[in-house]
Amino acid sequence: MLFDTHVHLNARDFFEDREETIQRAFDAGVKYMVVVGFDRETIPLAIEIAEQYETIYAAVGWHPVDAIDMTGEELAWIEELSSHPKVVAIGEMGLDYHWDKSPKDVQKEVFRKQIRLAKKVNMPIIIHNREATEDIIDILKQENAEVIGGIMHCYNDSADYVQTCLDMNFYISLGGPVTFKNATLPKEVAVQVPMDRLLIETDAPFLAPHPNRGKRNEPAYVKLVAEKIAELRETTLDEICENTTKNAISLFGLNL
Template structure:
């Protein structure tokens, strides 16, 4: 059993063979997935796909790169969608200092508004972080994000020294393809450090395909490679890691069965 906690099957990369991709995921043992919408185009597609498949759930949020495009209208839209029976989280939200489309203060403002919405609608949050870890922590602490009841640092790829700050706020740490990369030391250290009950796995497909598929289109079936590498790093069995991360994901997203 595997649970891919962060996929983007709602982007054009999968328009030609989405059904085949899902079949390969099933064959690899992937039993559940959360498809993440992050803008005007991908949010409705996430909902549509989640409605079509009983084992796929949706998350809706506004990506920090596009924070400058978000208005109160979009925030109201997210609130409306939060009551959909297949929506299990808000996100991805957060800060991205790699690209320069949205000024940092606007990103922070949009991030705060989505955290406040999560408190209102009582859903956990999915955090996107790129080159902004200390500011992410500052905003989460300032907003008392621990009160939400759960959050996840999606595709965590930063120093282990920050992990405990997130754990203290009731956050989970999700690892993806980079944990398999030969020269990626940070996620490997994190994989060994995170408590077993706070660990999640993901692909972030179509991005960040794990070794030996690095550089190719990623897909949910490859989450098995992530679980296998984490098992090796933690000196645990693959079965133990897959079972543990699936139980964690179902608890985090409040999914029964």
């Protein structure tokens, strides 16, 4: 039994075959999923999908790339949606210094506002980090984000930062890159993270794991991530499945 903690079934890539994609995931043993919404288009659809399936949940937040588009109205909207029974986290949020659509100062302010909102509604947060590790850690510390904790989504940074994240009450989530032949960092992290703080994800339709790299990713492929981590940790697939699922259920506060 697997738990894909971060998937974008609300992406346009799945508009034509979403039901079939979800069924393939179920058939592959992926019982639980969190569909992540991150803007005006994807947030309502994330909740809609979660309402249709008993074991699919939603997260709602605002992506840093689009931080410049977020107003007080959007923040209030996210707060309102956080009370929905299928919403289990706030995010994805964070900082993205790769793209230049939103200035860094705007991204930081929107990030801080969402952390404060999550603390207000007592929900874990999902962190998007691209080329901004030091600033993200500084903001998390300054905002006392350890009170709620959350997920370092698709962690692809140095193993040197892992303990800092763990100390701030965050789980480390690994996705497709851990299977890439030339990706050394996630492999190091996969071995280092304590079993009780490890999560897995696909981030589908992005970052498909080997041997599907370059193709559309989908939640059924989270099993490939689990298999690779089991190999790296020299343990069984069952142990990875059991522990990462248990960790996700605990983090999201699910009564299962």
